[in-house]
Amino acid sequence: EVLITNPNGGAIALVTTSRLVFSSSNRIINNSYIENLLPVGGSVPTIGEALRLAKNAIPQNANNRKFTLLGDPCTRLAIPKYSIHTVAINGNPPGSYDTLKALSEVTIQAEVRDENDMLLTSFNGIAIPSVFDKVSDLSTRANDPDADIFTYQAQQSLLFKGQSSVNNGQFTFSFIVPKDINYAIGEGKLSYYASPNTGIMDAAGHDQSVIIGGTSVNPIIDNEGPQVDVFMNDASFQFGGLTDANPTLYVKLRDESGLNTVGNGIGHDIIGTLDNNTQAQFVLNDFFKSALDSFTQGEVNYPLNNLEDGRHSIRVRAWDVSNNSGEGYTEFVVVSAPQLAIEHLLNAPNPVMNSTSFLFEFNNPGEAAALEARIEIFNAYGERVQTLVYPLSPLEGYRVAPGELTWDGRDASGAELAKGTYLYRLQIIGSDGRKAEACEKLVLLR
Template sequence: PPLGEVFRKGKNSIGGDTNNRKFTLLGDPALTLDYPTFGITTSSINSQPVGTVQDTLQALEKVTISGSVNDLNGNVMNDFNGTLYPTVYDKPITYQTLVNDPSSQLRNFVLQKNIVYNGKASVKNGIFTFSFIVPKDISYQYGFGKLSYYAENGMIDAHGYKNDVVIGGIADSASLDATGPEIEVFMNDEKFVPGGITDENPTILVKLNDENGVNTVGTGIGHDIAGTLDNDSKNILVMNDFYTSDLDSYQSGEVLYPLKALAEGAHTVTVKAWDVYNNSSEGTTDFIVSTSAEMALAHVLNYPNPFTTRTEFMFEHNMPGQMLNVMIQVYTISGKLIKTLHENVIPEMSVSSADNKISDGGYRVNGIFWDGNDDFGDNIGKGVYVYKVTVRAENGMKADTFEKLVVLK
């Protein structure tokens, strides 16, 4: 329905309440929301077809759900190949208003917001299947949970839901697990190394893995995926809503949590997460904020070092998203220039030797190779050499630094 119709029905549904005059639609009432065109249905839960007597989804039980992407007539779209984003919700919870205004009345309202599982699954020929283990932290009271779906293939999309799935209780045959999830903490991307540099608006990247899955329900006290910045326990960074499972896996996933306007200097991030059995682990990393007011380089090195026939140069910078011109000059100890390398680094592009472009994943650059020959193609002798790395960003900023390398041949 158009927005104007939705607005009209919403205001009329509360009768003669004078508050309905306090809300106005500013915009074209004929516009409609961009709803997905096609539908998604659930065909089976734990191999039991929908419509038959179904098992209750219990805590610590492994659940497998299958379904299909359907056309407007309800037929399976056999030509649909893409990705499904399923979200499984626990039962609705009744909350109360805060009565901040002394003249207001206490009101009850219902929200269904606790996520049991948030995943990503492949859709092949219109059919999908995904599995997960129900976290221990669900509400054990029996009631209706909800399956919510969204699928896309880059051209068209679909959506659907099922809101009569019984959730509650705990499985009798749950396996034992006393080990918390594996946690790796990076800044911005997996190329990051502890002590690396970022700009003032970095993103915390957390890679999580557990044989039974990560707990994202958040109903247990202190059982959120939670981070602290600089050991500030008064300002916890709750990351549950930023977690997504890896494709076709309930055992691994990642968190992408943005930070804003950090102070220049050294910082520490610590992340604590729980698995669905309520075992916890922690991961931490250190980083240095260098504001984009000046260009900065860090962790400038070549590997292997020493080397014989080939080495790779790499470095970190604080100019993500910008084209970088990189020049590496190799000198003898006496100061004679023997080799100059030029590379253009273009963000988010793959390596292309023909175009002389090296991929930049964000804040770290690698893939600049040298075969140990001078500018005339002759082998240089073994010994210690000095190299200078000069990086110029497209905004005109420049930074350079010197390092040593050793040739063994």
């Protein structure tokens, strides 16, 4: 029930039990429900109708009365309407694909088709292609002392996941096959999903005829690791800057041969380490998002939570498809709300000729729209010559954007000030009276 009633997440519906059930009977009704919920061809039933059909298909099953639906029975799964098909791999049409070999560059063309299997030229949007290695044999861990080990198969070794622009129903993407593949020759899988720029009619498809294995006779040569740039929230963050207790780790990655985000090789994951604590590292592979129409760069957005006040460090290590590593590092200071704090106050340009922008970081960007920035400017005699008041705009990061707080070098009466050195004081003031302040100098030239 908590999954249904949770206001901040959960499930849209549950097929669940009202009393004790056993695994053997569960398997029978689960299989029947999946078969009726996801029919091969034809229309997709509602989740309530699928459960009715599933129970009627196995009338003697002991669990029929014990399983019930919590949720709207008229809901249908959002199964894509259109299909996606591979057109060519390295210029070769279906039926004559080249084997995808480790460290070889691959270019794949695909297209979106309508219900009549015709190219859908009106479809424009973004496709997310994924390339999987061969099926693997896996086993359960037998965590309980008397548990049996169950062997099963899964196709989960992801070799590449990218983003590609779909124009007039067609898209193309390229990548370099990682060194960390299973070198045995066998069937891999291409999986596609595409969403339109406008509307809700999406598309999906897969291709299991692609062959993967072996090593390229002309492998790419790359001996340099990826470039890894580490920030907090966005790329405007400065080393040692302020954050609140729940910042987002933002990492920009780039490598000419592509980034290894699959972690098939031991130790080749994208790893984050907070405060040099190697016992509490976190894997960032699933948070990597490839840049649009490029396999050489991408970014990671990873939420951090409930950090203690004070100075912290974070280190990120990543690998390219040739198994070269690269590392990025930054430090930041957590000042949790409700306290306000300012760091890295400056103005640019400085010296000032005609106008300048004031830049700074503060620790609570989510509260920016409720804050006011006040800048007082003093001459060499300590006389206040100008007071500037700005309402702050909502921020994505912790740093005020250039051009938001500006000054034209004039005093309160509008007259141009004489050249010289001036002191300015910034105050951030909350509606509840909380404030923080910092001071700096600027030079005015005429």
